[in-house]
Amino acid sequence: MTETSVFSEHRELLLGVAYRILGRVTDAEDVVQDAWLRWERADRDGVANPRAYLVRVTTRLAIDRLRSIKARHESYVGPWLPEPLLTSPDAAEPVEQAESVSMAMLIVLETLSPLERAVFVLREAFGYPYSEIAEILGRGEPAVRQLASRARDHVQQQRPRYDTDRATRREVVERFLAAAVGGDLRTLMGVLAPGVTLVADGGGKAKAPRRPIHGADKVARFLVATATQPVPEQRVDVVEVNGAPSVVVSSAGVPVAVFIIETDAGAVSMIRAVANPDKLAGLAGLAGPRQA
Secondary structure, eight states: OOHHHHHHHHHHHHHHHHHHHHOOHHHHHHHHHHHHHHHHHSOGGGOSOHHHHHHHHHHHHHHHHHHHHGGGGGGOSSOOOOOOOBOOOOTTSOHHHHHHTSHHHHHHHTTSOHHHHHHHIIIIITOOOHHHHHHHHTOOHHHHHHHHHHHHHHHHHHOOOOOOOHHHHHHHHHHHHHHHHTTOHHHHHHHEEEEEEEEEEOTTTSOOOSSOEESHHHHHHHHHHHHTSOOTTEEEEEEEETTEEEEEEEETTEEEEEEEEEEETTEEEEEEEEOOGGGOGGGTTOOSOOOO
16 A cells, blocks of 8 residues: 555544544644654654554644644633534444534543543543553553543543434424524524523634523524524535534535534533634535525
């Protein structure tokens, strides 16, 4: 196999690792591109296991990138959310991998140190043994086990609760969308949990509330008001984003906002809206117009 074909065989895995560590599509793609340059220059005759080599390089590059961009949050305008990623509703995908890419989990992972986050991703999402993680990070296995335990305990304490049945979540999202687009305030409130919260990320580049909105009445009124604002050549899709049925609003074929929806007990419990245009690269390739 050529160096290109070997790298291409593992590219999806590398993107998956980098995105989960970083929570940023564009940065993950940059990291994988850097990994390719390292691979291209490497003495491949001395690489016994290309997969292990590429995961090691990608993980270390992602950790370095994460350390360098942590400061971006300090000057960010309004709430910060991870970059949404178009995913596939694959029922065969392991639960751990599907959950590790959820928006809720990525937000929890943001509270870990870069090393803790890398260890958690490699161990919990991809099932790497501690010995391999230690080799990837260049650390002793006892230290890696300690990092994994600390990260796991932290995540367990903050792990969000939401419905896991895909069919139920899809049905709730479709009812939510129909009520919101139709401007039916009463029906919309019936879909929302009483304590629902909406968090919006406009990054100062798109119109969005600067603070979270709490409560079914306030969230419903905000959504109805938003739905009545004209969007040129609007299209609304219900698609899988970060492993959850979500609503994507496009204008003239370009995604302008995504509403990632979590449900609990058959009601919408959390809405995370991303409208910052710099964060919508992960929705590229949205296909098949499904007008709502």
